[in-house]
Amino acid sequence: MEQLELKYGSAKQSAELPFNVQTLGPKTVAAQDPQKLIRSALQKPIGSPTLDQIIKPGESVVIVTSDITRYTGSEIYLPILVEELNRIGVADEQISILIALGIHREQTEEEHKKILGPLYGRIAVFDHDCDDPEQLVNLGRTDSGFDVALNKRAIEADRLIVTGTIGFHYFAGFGGGRKGLVPGVASRETCMASHFAVFNPPEIGGKHPQAVTGVLNGNPVHQALLQAARFAEPDFLLNTVLSPQKELLAVYCGDLEQAHLQGCELVRDLFSVPLEQAADLAIISCGGEPKDINFIQSQKALDYGCRAVKEGGSIILLASCRDGFGHPTFFDWFRYQDLDEFETALRADYQINGQTxxxxxxxxxxxxVLLVSEFSDEETAKMGMQKVADLQAAIDLVKADLPEEPNVVVIPDGGTVLPMVE
Structure with a gap:
């Protein structure tokens, strides 16, 4: 029998396969020297002058970067950014790093150390708080009618640099770019209002057909996020594209929209995987930490991976979720078990966690869906899934319901790869 080994949290799980499988993975690209990639991108920005043409000596600079739930390569690119700012004439004391928490929890000291790398203790770091009015400033209203309130520290700095990583996103199309600002450093109300665009008007009902993974054109969520983010008037963007092994494959610098769009094209090319026909079973690992640090992060792998499976088929999802659900209110939403009632409740009191x-x-x-995680039987069942102890137990359980020669796919990096049945 073939042996299968998949990432699970910070460890791995293995099992023997009683059937043949097709493994779905991204295109292979040789990793390059990350420092050279970053420095080269900084010198050749897209749709923007270089930093030394934008920033004057002595100006204050805020650098926005992602929290621990999204590995971006920040411990590599932040020191290079600070080095470049120092060269321009901006002292360490004039630079601060703002963690784009959105509605996530604040970071621990150890997490700050991981994000900042060698800059920890040298450059000031602050966590954004979406619920602290003292941290927020109102900037105006979007065309679609919601108010934009963003972090005051970011807005009041002389210069604002947004960083992060680009990957698929299950209703904004792609992460990165504008998402570093909205929801990254936005008020809770702005976060909710911008994401509410996922829904069709109430007379139509359901979700907008363009608010899906890998789509930007006509995506109302993307449009809402981008317009809201522009209120911050960011001066420069740095976004990475990473391999499932967290290697830097590319770096995009420059204009908030133009540089981001070029990065999205590379992600689409590298991580969309064609599939001739839908499978009976998909065995999916999120890709280990931080992709499966909590369920809100892990469900992205479920969203992408289910595209590989025929309607009514089976999915085994490996998602450790050592940090639980990812937000205190997430699990409460499963009090609604009828999907129509659930949607009605969301429209009445929209919450991003409720939408997830x-x-x-x-x-x-x-x-x-058979879920291998740290959740209890009861918690798993409430989410509509079936708890299994480990990968081998899941395979043993599901094989009896499969055809004699099942079509089975394995997705080792489900939080990164998007199957596309042709």
Whole structure:
């Protein structure tokens, strides 16, 4: 029998396969020297002057970067950015790093150390708080009618640099770019209002057909995020594209929109995987930490991976979720078990975590999902899924329901790869 080994949290799980499988992975690209990639991108920005043409000596600079739930390569690029700012004439004391928490929890000291790398203790670091009015400033209203309130520290700095990484996003199309600002350093109300664009008007119902993974054109969530983010008037963007092994494959610098769009094209090319026909079973690992640090992060692998499975088929999802659900209110939304009632409740009191819960339950009703995680039987069942102890137990359980010669796919990096049935 073939042996299968997949990432699970900071460890791995293995199992023997009683059937043949097809492994879905991204295109292979040789990793390059990350420092050379970053320095080269800084000198050749897209749609923007270079930093030394933008920033004057002595100006204050805020650098926005992602929290621990999204590995970006920050411990590599932040020191190079600070070195460049120092060269321009901006002292360490005039630079601060703002962690784009969105509505996530604050970071621990150890997490700050991981994000900042050698800069920890040298450059001031602050966590954004979406609920602290003292940290926020109102900037105006978007065309679609919601107010934009962003972090005051970011807005009041002489110069604002946004950093992060680009990957697929299950309703904004792609992460990175504008998402570093909205929801990254936005008020809770702005976060919710911008994401509410995922829904069609109430007379139509359901979710907008363009608010899906890998789509930007006509995506109302992307449009809402981008317009809101522009209120911050960011001066410069640095976004990475990473391999599933967290290697830097490319770096995009320059204009908030133009540089981001070029990065999205590379992600689409590298991580969209064609599939001739939908499978009976998909065995999916999120890709280990931080992709499966909590369920809100892990469900992205479920969202992408279910595209490889025929309606009513089976999914085995490996998602450790050592940090639990990812937000205190997420699990509460599963008090709604009827999807229509769930949507009505969301429209009445929209919450991003509620939308993620709704999307999870919707997929759990379309497929049989066996979840390997640290959640209890009861918690797993409430989310519409079936708890299994480990990968081997899941395979042993599901094989009886498969055809004699099943079509099975394995997705080792489910939080990165997007299957596309042709």
């Amino acid at each position: 819960a709704h999307a999870t339950l919707h997929k759990a009703r379309r497929f049989r």
